[in-house]
Amino acid sequence: MDGFCNIAEALLRECGAINNTVFSEKCPRNCSANKVFSTRTSACPATCATTEQLCPYTGCISGCQCPDDKVLHNGLCINRQTCPCSYQGKYYPSGHSIKQDCNNCTCNGGKWSCTSKQCNAVCKVLGDRYYTTFDKLDYKVKAVCAVTLLTVSPPSNQTDDPFTIKSELVDTGTHRNYGRKIVIHYKGVTLTLGTNSQVYLGSNQIALPFSSSGILVKKVSSQMIKVQLDNGVMLLRDSIKRVYIYVIPSLKFKTKGMCGTYNNNQKDDFVTYEGDIESNPVSFASKWKVSKSCTEVDFICS
Template sequence: MGQKKDLGNYRPVSLTLLPGKDVEEIYKITTTPARRDLLRITCVKGRLNCIGEANETPVCKSPMVYFDCKNNTAGTSGAECQKSCQTLDMQCYSSQCTSGCVCPDGLVLDGNGGCIPEEECPCIHNEAMYQPGEKINFDCNTCVCKNRKWECTKDQCLGTCAIYGDGHYNTFDDKRFSFNGNCEYTLVQDHCGKSSTVNGTFRVVTENIPCGNTGTTCSKSIKVFLESYELILGEERVSVVKRGQNDKVPYTVRSMGMYLVVETKSGLILMWDKKTSIFIKLSPSFKGQVCGLCGNYDGNSINDFTTRSQSVVENVLEFGNSWKVSSTCPDASSVKDPCSANPYRKSWSEKQCSIINSNVFSACHSQVEPAKYYQACVTDACACDTGGDCDCFCTAVAAYAQACSEVGVCIAWRSPTICPLFCDYYNQQGECEWHYKPCGASCMKTCKNPSGKCLNDLPGLEGCYPNCPPDKPYFHEDQMKCVSLCDCYDDEDGKIYKRDECNICECTSEGLQCKFDDKACNCIYEENSYKYGELIYNTTDGTGWCFSATCDVNGTISRNIFKCGIFTTTPFTFSTSQPTTTASGMHE
């Protein structure tokens, strides 16, 4: 007989039992599945006793199995070295074998109490887990989770330089600094030092204007020099100054929500929020070929403080002052901390800017470090002490939201009480085309871009966007509404014609620019020229049907088929053996 054992910690039950009788009911209630083997429970002198030895082996949740160190050779590692998806690449150093539940060979812990094959383990990015097959966007590349690792495309991405608010800069190589000066400064240009071309192809200049009593400045006027054109961005619009005889326009201008976007075929993109934020993007072909306050774009932030004379310095004032456009401007000096100068604004600024550190932006915190954006926000909100304080605060928060959008995290942070955008203002009575979008469409059909094709696929920019219905597919930037037909359209030969007029027109930032052109009003048929409205031919098939053709707008040919005798025009026969050619070179 085995040793008698008291039930000890078994939970009590309230039953009346007779001595010497087997207690099957109590056996079922008081014992665990792990202890039911080899037990016999009896009632002796008013006490419950069990006869036999209990099986102490725990029961593991399937598919896990119990590993018993006693049944394995010395030096074998046990449950303490169980691999998981998080520790697959780590070595285990065991001082003592620990018995316990483990995954079968070939499986590892999934972190949720289950076992899975190694190849089904998730990938980790910024502390977030992604299952096999899931995709993320990293800069301009797409990454797929496979075998616990990210497999990414290797496209060359555009570099970005950001300038916003109270002189805050983030260079192409991700060096952050603040610089204030009341002058014009070169942000970026592609003619630098001895290795540069004579004049370069572009230059971007910003003019800093004071926006407070503490000496702080905000970038509010931008000039872009492209070949024989000068674009001036200021007062929420773009004006163009043309110098030279080059008729080929090297840029396009379009609206994206709050932003005006200037794109060039050479690989320069400028995004301006019409206030104090500027984002400059450059093609990888410019790497190491540029200079200015945005740095040299060579992938190394250490040498970003390169002066106009091509010397690398550590002092931000020396670096910034070297990029003055005019030597007559005074040098910038260090600016007193705005919150120290305006202590009554500090608590308000910190409270308002705390939205950057709040749950509103929680999805972005692991992607873009919020601390420096928060500090810049507090500084700017303290500095704007002559009005426009909400603009300074909103611009600083929007800069962080844009940085989040750049890494694929879209945050709808605005509300009726925090930096609202009143998109409903643009809706006509009874219509609901306009809506706020935190990351709007990067390219859409507009009257200035009727094809809906853009040079670059940019990250979504926030602002008010129209949802144009199918019967009004084009957005008219000047009228701020959706239209069925634009004032002008882009023909396949690259020219833009105004409808119903004998002019060749260009859609420019200053509106429609037109000039009279004979070809726009003439039709070419079998090498003969016909004026707008002139009859080209009128013939019959001999069975009572007549055919006529008339020169129509923009060099198109309008044909008619009718029953002979209805029109009074004297019929004549004209050969139609050769293809019809319009003024744009398209065959009819």
């Protein structure tokens, strides 16, 4: 019988001359993990990761394979509807949901299905030299001069002073240990967050919480101060030089400054006030100096 089976297997591989069902009955093969034997098995079987793939071997081989209504995953044959989804090197079962920014993604038969909400963007300023733009471009520059972190283009029919958030490193006198001062100019009002958690409206120190002219300032923890503006900008600042600036989706294409252009394109994040694009952090930061008298050498590229 072995001789018949070997000949029949060769014929099936080449041209399918013998019915595969007859072959299975006359020459049974044992397969594990709920697989079935076939003389015309693909060298690149369907898996949860892919249903169609380029296969370097176009012929057929004999062996165990998944039934036609199942796919291969980790050596087992499973229904495609139960395939897990992969994210950052981990597998999640079908039906599992994860958070992606402000959107929810649900695993559905091996594929992620995500909601498509427009999310807020965040600009980060960490320590005295680490920046991340709204478009998630990371760069380093120690801008000792006062610089503009963010300016937002006003509506064409608005003649108010432009909205800006400025930042300045202030030498505390202790081994060149810098503190960060934040100055917000909005609707003709100047709000200053000092290096030691003091908050000033103009030249007057104010107690928190404070609310006036579309500005809300309050402490959200022992070290963190939150500033909420009614134009959709929110700022968080702590006492160890960490600043987070959040903008709503309607401000897309309207921002400039050290936080970059909010348009999902990192290539133009180093745009200047004049509209030119700089090629490096030092040149970029120098174009956003608040005072022209501040010397270029104060910008220390790290």
